[in-house]
Amino acid sequence: MIxxxxxxxxxISELIENDIISGTLPEESQxxxxxxxxxFYRINPATAAKGINRLVEEGLxxxxxxxxxxxxxxxxxxxxxxxxxxxxxxxxxxxxAEAAKLGIEMDxxxxxxxxxxxx
Amino acid sequence: MxxxxxxxxxxLINKWTFIGIPLVILAxxxxxxxxxxxxxxxxxxxxxxYGGGAQAPMWYFLALGIQALTLTFPFAxxxxxxxxxxxxxxxxxxxACALILAVFYYLMGxxxxxxxxxxxxxxxxxxQWIAENNWLTQILFYFVLMILLFMxxxxxxxLYMRWRTTGVLVFTIGLGLALLGAVALITxxxxxPQVGRWLAAWTxxxxxxxxxxLAVVLAGSSYLTLRKAIV
Amino acid sequence: MSETPAIAxxxxxxxxxxxxxxxxxxxxxxxxxIYGLLGRNGAGKTTLMSILTGQNFADHGTxxxxxxxxxxxxxxxxxxxxxxxxxxxxxxxxxFQAFHAAALFFGNWEEELAQDLIRxxxxxxxxxxxxLSRGQLSAVGVIIGMASRADITFFDEPYxxxxxVARQIFYDRLVEDFAQHPRTIVLSSHLIDxxxxxxxxxxxxxxxxIIIDAEAEELQGAAVTVTGGAQKVEEFIAGYPVIHxxxxxxxxxxxxxxxxxxxxxxxxxxxxxxxxxxxxxxLVVRSTLNSQKNQEQTTERQAIK
Numbered sequence: 001m002i003x004x005x006x007x008x009x010x011x012i013s014e015l016i017e018n019d020i021i022s023g024t025l026p027e028e029s030q031x032x033x034x035x036x037x038x039x040f041y042r043i044n045p046a047t048a049a050k051g052i053n054r055l056v057e058e059g060l061x062x063x064x065x066x067x068x069x070x071x072x073x074x075x076x077x078x079x080x081x082x083x084x085x086x087x088x089x090x091x092x093x094x095x096x097a098e099a100a101k102l103g104i105e106m107d108x109x110x111x112x113x114x115x116x117x118x119x
Numbered sequence: 120m121x122x123x124x125x126x127x128x129x130x131l132i133n134k135w136t137f138i139g140i141p142l143v144i145l146a147x148x149x150x151x152x153x154x155x156x157x158x159x160x161x162x163x164x165x166x167x168x169y170g171g172g173a174q175a176p177m178w179y180f181l182a183l184g185i186q187a188l189t190l191t192f193p194f195a196x197x198x199x200x201x202x203x204x205x206x207x208x209x210x211x212x213x214x215a216c217a218l219i220l221a222v223f224y225y226l227m228g229x230x231x232x233x234x235x236x237x238x239x240x241x242x243x244x245x246x247q248w249i250a251e252n253n254w255l256t257q258i259l260f261y262f263v264l265m266i267l268l269f270m271x272x273x274x275x276x277x278l279y280m281r282w283r284t285t286g287v288l289v290f291t292i293g294l295g296l297a298l299l300g301a302v303a304l305i306t307x308x309x310x311x312p313q314v315g316r317w318l319a320a321w322t323x324x325x326x327x328x329x330x331x332x333l334a335v336v337l338a339g340s341s342y343l344t345l346r347k348a349i350v
Numbered sequence: 351m352s353e354t355p356a357i358a359x360x361x362x363x364x365x366x367x368x369x370x371x372x373x374x375x376x377x378x379x380x381x382x383x384i385y386g387l388l389g390r391n392g393a394g395k396t397t398l399m400s401i402l403t404g405q406n407f408a409d410h411g412t413x414x415x416x417x418x419x420x421x422x423x424x425x426x427x428x429x430x431x432x433x434x435x436x437x438x439x440x441x442x443x444x445x446f447q448a449f450h451a452a453a454l455f456f457g458n459w460e461e462e463l464a465q466d467l468i469r470x471x472x473x474x475x476x477x478x479x480x481x482l483s484r485g486q487l488s489a490v491g492v493i494i495g496m497a498s499r500a501d502i503t504f505f506d507e508p509y510x511x512x513x514x515v516a517r518q519i520f521y522d523r524l525v526e527d528f529a530q531h532p533r534t535i536v537l538s539s540h541l542i543d544x545x546x547x548x549x550x551x552x553x554x555x556x557x558x559x560i561i562i563d564a565e566a567e568e569l570q571g572a573a574v575t576v577t578g579g580a581q582k583v584e585e586f587i588a589g590y591p592v593i594h595x596x597x598x599x600x601x602x603x604x605x606x607x608x609x610x611x612x613x614x615x616x617x618x619x620x621x622x623x624x625x626x627x628x629x630x631x632x633l634v635v636r637s638t639l640n641s642q643k644n645q646e647q648t649t650e651r652q653a654i655k
Contacts, residue, residue, distance in 0.1 A: 350434075
C-alpha cells in the first residue's frame with residue numbers, strides 16, 4: 001500500500017508495474033481508471049493520473065480514446081529485464097551484508113537459499 | 120433571484136420566529152386584557168378601560184433585532200452573503216412584517232371602536248391619543264415604533280458584533296451619561312415644568328416623525344458598523 | 351500558467367493586539383486542485399481563510415479570489431464556501447433548515463449528495479442544531495461544504511469530534527466527488543497523516559508565516575531518517591540539512607532533508623544503516639519546531655541588542 005517513502009505517483013506506477021509483472025494485468029488487459037485508483041487508495045485523482053501517465057510515456061500502457069488504458073504488448077518482458085538489473089543491488093547486497101554481520105559463510109548462505117526455495 | 124431576497128427567505132426559514140411568536144404574544148396579551156376587563160366589569164368597575172398590551176409584541180421586536188443579527192449574521196457569512204445583502208435583506212423583511220402588523224393594528228382599532236370596545240368599552244388598539252388621527256398617521260405611527268425598536272436592538276447587536284462587550288458598554292454608559300447630563304441640566308435650570316409641557320404637547324404625528332428620523336440614524340449607523348464587523 | 355489563480359495574496363498581514371496572526375503571507379493557488387493548509391492550532395489558518403472569504407480584514411496586503419477582492423463583492427462571494435470549525439447557526443434552526451438555507455445560497459448545491467451524506471453520517475435532520483454533539487456539528491459543516499460544490503471550498507478542521515469511520519466517509523466522498531467535479535479545495539487540518547495522500551499541494555503556516563509552500567510530491571520522500579551506530583550515521587549524513595536528532599546510547603537517529611538515490615540507499619544498507627521515510631506529518635512537525643526555535647533565537651538576539 002501507499003507509504004511515505006517516495007512520491008505517491010511513483011508508488012502508483014510501481015503498483016501497476018508489479019501487477020503487470022505478476023500477470024495480474026496481462027498484455028492488452030484494461031487498467032483501472034484514474035478515479036478508480038484514487039478512490040481505492042484514497043489519493044488525489046491528479047496524483048493517480050500522474051502515476052498512470054508516467055507508464056504511458058514509457059510505452060508500458062497505451063490509451064484507447066474514450067475507452068481507457070491498456071497494457072502494451074511486451075510490457076511484462078520489458079519490466080522484468082529492468083527489474084533484473086536492480087535485483088543485485090536491492091536484494092543480494094542487503095542479504096550478503098546481513099549474512100556477514102551474523103557470520104554466515106557463503107556456502108552456508110547458498111545452501112540456506114536452496115533449502116528455503118525448495119520448500 | 121437576488122441575494123437580498125434570499126436573505127429575507129433565509130430569515131423566514133423558521134417562520135415561527137418572525138411571524139408566529141409576535142402573533143402569539145399579541146393574541147395572548149389581548150386575551151388576557153379582555154379577561155381582566157370582563158372581571159373588572161363584573162366587579163362593577165366603571166369608565167373606559169385601557170390596556171397597554173398592544174406594545175407587547177413591539178418589545179419582542181427589540182429582542183428580534185438583536186437575535187436577527189447575533190445568530191443569523193455569522194451564519195449568513197458562512198452562506199457567503201455580503202454584509203450589505205444581509206443588512207438589506209433583513210431590514211426589508213422586517214419592514215414588511217412591521218407594515219403588515221401596523222395595518223393589522225389599525226384594522227383592529229376600527230373593529231374595537233365598532234364593537235364598543237369589545238363590548239366592555241375597553242381600549243387596546245385604538246388608544247385615543249392615536250386613534251384620533253387619520254388612518255395614515257395611525258399606521259405610520261405603529262410602523263415607525265416597531266422599526267425603531269427593531270433598529271435599536273439591531274444597532275446594539277452590531278455594536279456587540281464589532282466591538283464586543285466593550286462597544287455595548289461604552290454605548291450604554293455614554294447614553295446613561297447623556298441622560299444624566301440632561302436631567303442635571305433641567306434640574307439646575309429649574310425648567311422641569313417647561314419640559315413637562317413640552318412632552319405633553321407631542322402629537323402622534325410628531326412622535327412618528329421624530330421616531331422615523333431616529334430610526335434612519337440608527338439604520339445608517341448600524342450599516343456602517345456592520346460593514347467592518349467580524350464574526 | 352497564465353490562468354487566473356483561484357486564490358492570490360500579496361504581503362498579507364494581520365495583528366490581533368500583540369499577536370501576529372498573519373505575517374507577510376504571499377500565496378498563489380491554482381484552480382481545481384486540493385490544497386492542504388496545515389499548522390498548529392492558532393497558527394493563523396482560520397484568520398487566513400476568513401480574510402480570503404471577506405469575513406475578516408487584513409491590516410496590510412491584498413487578497414484576491416479569481417482576480418477580485420472578495421470583500422462585499424457578492425458575485426465573488428457566491429463562488430466561495432467556508433464553514434468554520436466553530437460555525438454558529440441560528441439558535442432556532444433545525445438541521446434540515448440549515449441545509450435548506452445553504453441550498454438557497456449555493457448555486458451549485460447538490461441535494462442528492464447532501465441526502466447521501468446525511469444518511470452516511472446518520473445525522474438527525476429534525477433535531478435542533480443547538481442540541482447536536484460536536485461530531486454531528488462537524489458533519490453539518492462537512493455536508494454543506496461538500497454539497498455546495500462551490501468553486502472554492504474551505505474545510506476548517508472538518509473532522510473535530512468525528513470518529514474514524516465518519517472521517518473515512520468524509521475523505522472517501524471527497525475524493526469521489528472531486529474526481530467527478532474538480533474544484534479548488536482548501537483542507538485546513540492538524541491531523542496531517544490522515545489527509546496527506548489527498549493533497550496535491552501543501553502549505554504550512556506557523557505563527558502567521560508560511561514555512562512550507564510546496565507540491566506534495568516534492569515533500570514525499572524528501573526527508574529520511576538514518577538510524578545506526580552514531581559514528582556511521584554522522585559520516586553518512588555529512589553535508590545534508592539536519593531536521594532532527596535523536597540518540598540512544600551509541601545509537602543515533604538523525605533525520606535529514608535529502609532525496610537519496612538508489613546507490614546511496616544501497617551504500618547505507620551495506621553499512622548496516624537503517625533508512626526510514628519521514629512522513630509529511632513528521633516533516634511538518636519538525637519544520638514547525640525548527641522555525642519556532644529560529645524565531646526564538648532571533649528574538650533573543652534582538653533582546654540582547
